Amino acid sequence: MPKITAIALLKAAPGAEDKVRAQALSLVEPSRAEPGNISYTAYMNPEEPGSWIVFEEWADRAAFEAHLASPHLTAALAAGPDLLAGPPAEHVFEAGA
């Protein structure tokens, strides 16, 4: 199965920038520890502190889907609606597709 590259773009609701920062960074270690993870990095837009991009690479779709169902991501997504200005924009690409 082809490698998966996933990109999530997050925008904090006004006043929630610090909480979104904490959430974004708290997902890094547990996600990197998941089977099939190749890379997982959270980046912030220095010109817009509430604006984040999470760049992820997974060995295959099964690993990516296990991540989507993981306890740490599920908890973060549950907290999302209150902290984010809108739903995250997701871009999921298959290598070589």
Next chain:
Amino acid sequence: MPKITAIALLKAAPGAEDKVRAQALSLVEPSRAEPGNISYTAYMNPEEPGSWIVFEEWADRAAFEAHLASPHLTAALAAGPDLLAGPPAEHVFEAGA
């Protein structure tokens, strides 16, 4: 022609973090002004200040290739080797491919 999503991952050489920051941010406005640009945003890894991701969306490959030949990007890439720890990692995706 399909939309292009391009992602560049940059890592500053030790000591060049501020210069790479200035370069990355200096490309934002001129790139957004280019014909066919949909979005162009530079993000920094707050846990690794020299580590950047540039997320770009272009209307089509022609617009993306014109960007690659643009004076501002050409100048930045020329300065790159001294400022970066290694060549940027590029990921270029075609929508719907």
